[in-house]
Amino acid sequence: MVRIGYYISGAGHIALILWVLFGGAFSSTRDPIEITEVSVISGAEFDALMQGVQSPDAATDVAMPVPPAEDEVAPAPESQPDAPPPPPAEPQVTQTPPPDAAPQAAEALPPVPAEVTDEAPEMAPPPEETAVLAPDVSDRPVPRPAERVAPEAVAAPEPDTQVADTVTEEVVPDEAAETPQEQAESGAPEEATTQIVTEAMQTPSAAPTSSIRPQQRPARPTPAPTPAPTPEAVAETPPEQPSQQAAQEPTPPAPSTADAVNDALRQALTADQTPSAAPSGQSGPPMTSGERDALRVAVQQCWNVGSLSSDALRTTVVVAVSMSEDGHPQGETLRMLSYEGGSAESARQAFESARRAIIRCGANGFNLPRDKYAQWRDIEMTFNPENMRIK
Amino acid sequence: MMKRLLTLLAALLVFAVPASKAVAQSGPLRIEITEGVIEPLPFANPAFVAENAAATELARNLSRVVSEDLIGTGLFREIPSSAFISQITSFNSPVQFSDWRAINAQALISGAVSVGSDGSVFVKFRLYDVFAGQELGDGLQFNGTQAGWRRMAHKVADAVYSRITGEGGYFDSRVVYVAESGPKDDRRKRLAIMDYDGANVQFLTDSNAIVLAPRFSPTGDRILYTSYESGFPRIYVMDVASVGRRALPTLEGDMSFAPRFAPDGNTVVYSLTTGGNTDIYRMDINSGNATRLTSTPSIETAPSFSPDGSRIVFESDRSGTQQLYIMSAQGGEPQRISFGQGRYGTPVWSPRGDLIAFTKQSKGRFHIGVMRTDGAEERLLTASFLDEGPTWAPNGRVIMFTRESQGETGTASLYSVDISGRNLKRIPTEGGASDPAWSPLQR
Numbered sequence: 001m002v003r004i005g006y007y008i009s010g011a012g013h014i015a016l017i018l019w020v021l022f023g024g025a026f027s028s029t030r031d032p033i034e035i036t037e038v039s040v041i042s043g044a045e046f047d048a049l050m051q052g053v054q055s056p057d058a059a060t061d062v063a064m065p066v067p068p069a070e071d072e073v074a075p076a077p078e079s080q081p082d083a084p085p086p087p088p089a090e091p092q093v094t095q096t097p098p099p100d101a102a103p104q105a106a107e108a109l110p111p112v113p114a115e116v117t118d119e120a121p122e123m124a125p126p127p128e129e130t131a132v133l134a135p136d137v138s139d140r141p142v143p144r145p146a147e148r149v150a151p152e153a154v155a156a157p158e159p160d161t162q163v164a165d166t167v168t169e170e171v172v173p174d175e176a177a178e179t180p181q182e183q184a185e186s187g188a189p190e191e192a193t194t195q196i197v198t199e200a201m202q203t204p205s206a207a208p209t210s211s212i213r214p215q216q217r218p219a220r221p222t223p224a225p226t227p228a229p230t231p232e233a234v235a236e237t238p239p240e241q242p243s244q245q246a247a248q249e250p251t252p253p254a255p256s257t258a259d260a261v262n263d264a265l266r267q268a269l270t271a272d273q274t275p276s277a278a279p280s281g282q283s284g285p286p287m288t289s290g291e292r293d294a295l296r297v298a299v300q301q302c303w304n305v306g307s308l309s310s311d312a313l314r315t316t317v318v319v320a321v322s323m324s325e326d327g328h329p330q331g332e333t334l335r336m337l338s339y340e341g342g343s344a345e346s347a348r349q350a351f352e353s354a355r356r357a358i359i360r361c362g363a364n365g366f367n368l369p370r371d372k373y374a375q376w377r378d379i380e381m382t383f384n385p386e387n388m389r390i391k
Numbered sequence: 392m393m394k395r396l397l398t399l400l401a402a403l404l405v406f407a408v409p410a411s412k413a414v415a416q417s418g419p420l421r422i423e424i425t426e427g428v429i430e431p432l433p434f435a436n437p438a439f440v441a442e443n444a445a446a447t448e449l450a451r452n453l454s455r456v457v458s459e460d461l462i463g464t465g466l467f468r469e470i471p472s473s474a475f476i477s478q479i480t481s482f483n484s485p486v487q488f489s490d491w492r493a494i495n496a497q498a499l500i501s502g503a504v505s506v507g508s509d510g511s512v513f514v515k516f517r518l519y520d521v522f523a524g525q526e527l528g529d530g531l532q533f534n535g536t537q538a539g540w541r542r543m544a545h546k547v548a549d550a551v552y553s554r555i556t557g558e559g560g561y562f563d564s565r566v567v568y569v570a571e572s573g574p575k576d577d578r579r580k581r582l583a584i585m586d587y588d589g590a591n592v593q594f595l596t597d598s599n600a601i602v603l604a605p606r607f608s609p610t611g612d613r614i615l616y617t618s619y620e621s622g623f624p625r626i627y628v629m630d631v632a633s634v635g636r637r638a639l640p641t642l643e644g645d646m647s648f649a650p651r652f653a654p655d656g657n658t659v660v661y662s663l664t665t666g667g668n669t670d671i672y673r674m675d676i677n678s679g680n681a682t683r684l685t686s687t688p689s690i691e692t693a694p695s696f697s698p699d700g701s702r703i704v705f706e707s708d709r710s711g712t713q714q715l716y717i718m719s720a721q722g723g724e725p726q727r728i729s730f731g732q733g734r735y736g737t738p739v740w741s742p743r744g745d746l747i748a749f750t751k752q753s754k755g756r757f758h759i760g761v762m763r764t765d766g767a768e769e770r771l772l773t774a775s776f777l778d779e780g781p782t783w784a785p786n787g788r789v790i791m792f793t794r795e796s797q798g799e800t801g802t803a804s805l806y807s808v809d810i811s812g813r814n815l816k817r818i819p820t821e822g823g824a825s826d827p828a829w830s831p832l833q834r
Contacts, residue, residue, distance in 0.1 A: 147430055192428065300427050303424055306431065331523070352527075378419035382423040384423060385427065
């Protein structure tokens with residue numbers, strides 16, 4: 001009997017809790033407010049309406065734009081003269097390399113005496129012309145494979161196009177234009193392939209490898225039309241990265257409920273998905289994953305591992321660099337923090353390659369958000385060549 | 392009460408997660424670079440400074456050969472002198488790195504040449520990392536004779552290559568090969584030796600007897616080769632400096648061929664056909680004592696030592712098709728390492744010990760390829776009507792081989808290719824050339 005009382009009491013409490021949670025016990029319903037749209041007009045407007053015609057008044061309370069204050073400090077020159085190099089080291093005097101070992105030539109063959117006769121030599125009949133059948137299948141001239149291997153394949157740019165990181169269109173000064181445009185040449189990334197294509201991977205050509213004809217030099221084959229890099233092509237190249245990243249960034253859901261618990265949960269989850277929170281002791285908003293990826297892509301475009309030894313390609317180096325506020329790496333701060341997977345010598349090669357990448361691609365300053373300078377003042381880059389080894 | 396509890400729970404969620412995140416993100420910004428590019432490294436090589444009038448021509452030639460050596464690797468790209476903003480007029484003048492950075496030169500070579508009163512030539516150079524604004528290694532100076540100017544250029548290029556890539560150089564090396572002339576049905580063959588780039592060709596034998604498969608000793612001062620001088624194939628050893636030669640002792644009527652030195656330079660491994668069966672033997676070159684290493688009714692040939700001398704790779708048709716096997720240098724049960732489709736032959740162990748180069752015949756085509764010493768990671772580098780006989784550069788990064796073109800007028804030529812499969816190119820020779828063997832770096 002006692003238990004029945006417990007059951008009734010429990011059920012009642014559960015029902016009460018459910019009603020509190022979902023029944024809207026804490027949500028107060030307010031009486032709807034009647035809203036009437038009204039518009040307020042001034043006396044002058046009323047008079048104008050009444051009179052029908054009135055010229056508009058000139059606005060006199062528009063604040064004049066404040067002219068931009070001139071920088072008291074002259075901007076730093078973009079290029080600074082190089083520090084005088086240290087006095088050149090005296091070259092080491094090495095031992096004289098032994099002179100070429102000149103192996104004695106084998107016994108010379110006696111010269112063959114020339115046979116001289118008075119009779120005129122008989123002229124050999126000219127060879128009959130033979131027709132050469134054209135091959136049934138003649139592949140188009142195979143272009144030379146690109147020397148550059150990059151994460152993304154890039155079509156060959158037009159011959160007059162300058163090599164640039166991104167596709168840019170040629171700008172020709174237009175006198176008719178209202179605003180003068182700075183003249184610029186067209187640019188496109190260098191042709192690149194994603195893997196090393198050996199001869200063994202290429203499809204063999206059915207065309208004959210040698211032929212006795214034609215005797216005349218054949219006409220130069222017209223090169224296959226190469227698609228001109230268009231602004232649309234830019235979307236396939238690294239600049240697309242930030243937009244992709246931006247698309248991948250989580251967007252906070254629109255507030256759909258006023259519930260305090262749901263709000264708290266949403267804020268907590270959003271904070272968890274934020275790519276980078278403010279480091280302790282650092283100020284400013286955190287770096288987004290898109291901004292970090294943009295930096296990564298910018299550096300990897302200049303990280304050339306083509307001349308690295310096999311051992312260096314097995315060595316991962318961690319490089320530290322301090323950045324100036326305008327996004328330039330400070331060369332004197334570049335240093336190798338650690339390495340893994342190789343010898344000290346291979347680590348030195350790998351570090352030099354990484355240093356060249358940072359300095360080269362940072363020569364014009366990395367595109368980093370200035371308001372987050374505190375986040376990227378000091379950067380540690382791990383250069384891991386695992387994906388770049390010969391496979 | 393309930394509302395307070397829920398609010399407290401929400402507050403805990405709000406503050407707990409960012410707190411843990413902040414701890415994980417402290418310190419400098421960290422990024423990982425896992426993708427890069429593979430492209431020739433641009434370098435500038437202004438003409439070497441001639442420090443006296445007698446050195447003018449030499450300076451020009453030296454800098455040209457240095458550039459050709461580097462470009463020929465496929466790892467470097469020379470920036471034309473027309474793009475230079477500044478010039479180097481004195482070896483000791485400071486380098487304006489900004490001028491070289493502006494043209495994207497990543498390495499800069501500065502050199503000078505002088506000719507002494509006794510005719511000796513002095514070559515000195517420095518290598519700069521332009522973007523780091525500092526010298527790569529110390530300056531070096533070589534001196535030699537005017538006749539040996541190409542070797543000095545190769546030594547400069549070797550030093551540049553080695554400092555940038557971390558690999559040993561291979562430019563100051565030579566190649567012995569079989570020079571061929573005449574039509575296919577009456578081909579004349581004789582031994583010749585040249586610089587690695589095809590320069591300075593010298594003939595070592597006449598063309599009275601067919602010669603095959605020359606191989607350098609580990610020190611580069613002797614050559615093993617097979618000659619039909621006696622009517623049967625027989626192995627000879629030649630001193631490169633004196634061109635003197637002697638035959639290795641074999642029994643009358645036996646055919647010996649495919650010789651190769653052991654890393655100690657005193658042992659030779661080779662094939663011997665006796666009684667219709669071909670097996671692999673090793674011989675002490677001084678005493679002439681021979682030891683049989685294989686004993687099967689199949690054909691075993693083309694042996695090649697590992698760099699440490701402990702193992703031998705060879706080809707055998709004991710499985711029914713020609714495949715590659717590895718056995719101890721003292722003989723014993725071999726282990727098959729090639730399992731792909733087709734036939735494998737002429738294996739050669741890399742001087743670095745990590746790879747084995749081979750010839751492969753598959754689907755009517757010939758390939759030069761490389762594989763790990765356990766047979767893994769087989770990669771075919773070339774493909775043609777006939778590619779065969781690979782030989783390694785001293786640094787183990789480049790392979791030279793014979794390519795023969797099709798047809799009655801087809802000729803044999805020497806080609807080289809990087810172990811990545813890039814930079815396939817023909818070595819210029821006068822007339823036909825086959826069976827190359829790369830020397831070690833000259834001393």
